[in-house]
Every structure is written in C-alpha cells, then in structure tokens.
Amino acid sequence: xxxxxxxxxxxxxxxxxxxxxxxxxxxxxxxxxxxxxxxxxxxxxxxxxxxxxxxxxxxxxxxxxxxxxxxxxxxxxxxxxxxxxxxxxxxxxxxxxxxxxxxxxxxxxxxxxxxxxxxxxxxxxxxxxxxxxxxxxxxxxxxxxxxxxxxxxxxxxxxxxxxxxxxxxxxxxxxxxxxxxxxxxxxxxxxxxxxxxxxxxxxxxxxxxxxxxxxxxxxxxxxxxxxxxxxxxxxxxxxxxxxxxxxxxxxxxxxxxxxxxxx
Ligand code: ADP
Numbered sequence: 001x002x003x004x005x006x007x008x009x010x011x012x013x014x015x016x017x018x019x020x021x022x023x024x025x026x027x028x029x030x031x032x033x034x035x036x037x038x039x040x041x042x043x044x045x046x047x048x049x050x051x052x053x054x055x056x057x058x059x060x061x062x063x064x065x066x067x068x069x070x071x072x073x074x075x076x077x078x079x080x081x082x083x084x085x086x087x088x089x090x091x092x093x094x095x096x097x098x099x100x101x102x103x104x105x106x107x108x109x110x111x112x113x114x115x116x117x118x119x120x121x122x123x124x125x126x127x128x129x130x131x132x133x134x135x136x137x138x139x140x141x142x143x144x145x146x147x148x149x150x151x152x153x154x155x156x157x158x159x160x161x162x163x164x165x166x167x168x169x170x171x172x173x174x175x176x177x178x179x180x181x182x183x184x185x186x187x188x189x190x191x192x193x194x195x196x197x198x199x200x201x202x203x204x205x206x207x208x209x210x211x212x213x214x215x216x217x218x219x220x221x222x223x224x225x226x227x228x229x230x231x232x233x234x235x236x237x238x239x240x241x242x243x244x245x246x247x248x249x250x251x252x253x254x255x256x257x258x259x260x261x262x263x
Contacts, residue, residue, distance in 0.1 A: 107152075133177075158235060
C-alpha cells in the first residue's frame with residue numbers, strides 16, 4: 001500500500017501546484033484585460049476632444065468660419081476642449097503614477113484643518129453655495145484630535161474632489177456638509193450631500209475608472225469618470241478606505257476612513 005499512498009500524495013501535490021499555476025495565469029490575464037480596457041477607454045476619451053479641436057480648426061482653415069465673431073467662437077471652443085484634454089491627461093498621469101511608484105509625503109496631519117481648507121477653497125470657487133464643516137466630539141464620537149498619518153496635499157486633493165462632485169451633482173439650493181470625527185480608532189471624514197444619490201447597483205461601480213452614471217450628464221459637466229477612481233486609490237495608498245453610503249433622507253455620503261494616530 002505504501003507506494004500507492006506515495007503516488008496519491010504526489011498526485012495531490014501536483015494537482016495543487018497546477019491549480020496554483022492556473023490561478024496565477026488567470027490573475028495575469030485579468031490584469032492584462034484591465035490594462036487593455038484602460039488604454040482603450042483612455043484613447044477613446046482623448047479622441048473625442050481631439051476630434052472637436054480638429055473639426056473646429058478645419059472650420060477656420062476652409063473658410064467656413066470667416067467673420068471675427070465666428071472665428072472667436074471657434075477659438076473659444078478649441079481652447080475649452082484643450083483645457084479639458086489637459087486635465088484628462090493630468091488625471092491619467094496621476095493614475096499611472098499611483099499604479100507604479102506613488103510618492104506619499106506622510107506625516108501626522110490634522111484632518112479637520114485640511115477639511116476647513118478644502119471647504120474654503122470650494123466656497124471661493126462656488127460662491128453662494130452653502131458648505132458647512134462640523135467636528136462632533138460627543139459619544140458615539142471620541143473626544144480627540146482627528147489626526148492620521150497622511151500626505152496633506154493628497155488628502156486635500158481627495159476632499160476637493162469629493163466636494164466638487166457634491167457641488168456638480170446636487171441642486172444648488174441644497175446644503176453640503178463635511179463631518180470630521182474620530183470613532184473606533186479611525187478618523188472619519190464624510191462629505192454629505194442632499195442630491196439625487198446614486199442609483200441602486202452603482203455604489204461600488206462609481207469607484208471604477210471611467211464610470212459615469214449618466215454619460216450625457218458627465219459630458220456636460222466635463223468629467224471623464226476618473227475623479228473617484230483617483231480619490232479611492234489615493235486613500236487606499238494611505239491604508240484607508242473611501243466608501244459610499246446613502247445619506248439618510250436622500251443624497252450621497254462619501255466617507256474617508258483612516259487609522260487615527262495619537263500625537
Ligand atoms: P466624473 O465626475 O468625472 O464623472 P467621478 O469618478 O468623480 O467622475 O464620478 C463618477 C460618477 O459618480 C459621476 O459621473 C456621477 O454619476 C456619480 N457621482 C459622483 N459623485 C456624486 C454625487 N455626490 N452625487 C451623485 N452622483 C455622484
């Protein structure tokens with residue numbers, strides 16, 4: 001019986017090895033597929049403004065746009081499309097860098113002051129919009145500073161991004177709230193809005209690259225669907241999470257959660 005057992009053992013380990021190799025191949029195929037999709041989506045997104053720029057340049061070149069007014073309009077359009085393209089390229093570069101060697105300049109940072117800064121910036125860009133900041137310290141919140149290890153510039157960028165989404169995707173007469181607090185040893189920063197919220201089923205898809213709930217609306221507001229992908233990748237590089245929760249009563253809440261540190 002001994003040799004048979006040996007053969008049995010051998011077969012079992014061979015099978016285990018084969019399964020491992022197979023899953024490594026599967027993983028590699030999935031990675032390649034993701035990369036292919038990313039390149040295809042990025043090219044598609046870049047081609048659209050490029051086609052508009054080219055078409056408008058042709059209007060001038062062929063004399064279709066002749067009057068100073070027409071030419072001014074065409075140049076304005078070329079300008080705005082190039083700005084869109086530049087910001088898209090910028091986003092793509094940020095994503096590429098995040099995939100390879102991200103350089104985070106981490107130190108203990110106070111999330112409350114970063115939130116106040118980001119909100120001030122948003123208020124300057126969107127005068128008249130009501131954006132408030134709160135810092136609860138009563139139970140269930142812990143009465144301690146909202147300090148986490150992080151790169152202040154990147155965390156500011158994440159919050160600015162969430163705020164700009166809240167401004168763009170909600171009616172201008174609704175309030176936006178930012179809540180910063182510590183709970184269960186984690187610093188939580190939530191951007192709470194009272195807009196339409198996400199459609200059921202899209203809660204995790206919004207963090208995918210190039211995902212837009214409404215292609216038409218995304219176009220009109222100029223987004224390429226990269227903002228939340230960048231924001232969540234940045235928070236994850238910090239060892240934290242970015243999650244979507246529906247706002248009670250309607251709307252979206254995007255919550256950043258980072259391990260709190262004592263200082
Ligand atoms: P973009 O804003 O460029 O489209 P994002 O990655 O920032 O890309 O957002 C992806 C999609 O998630 C948006 O197109 C929008 O449909 C949805 N979304 C994001 N934030 C909100 C929000 N605060 N309220 C409702 N929908 C939102």
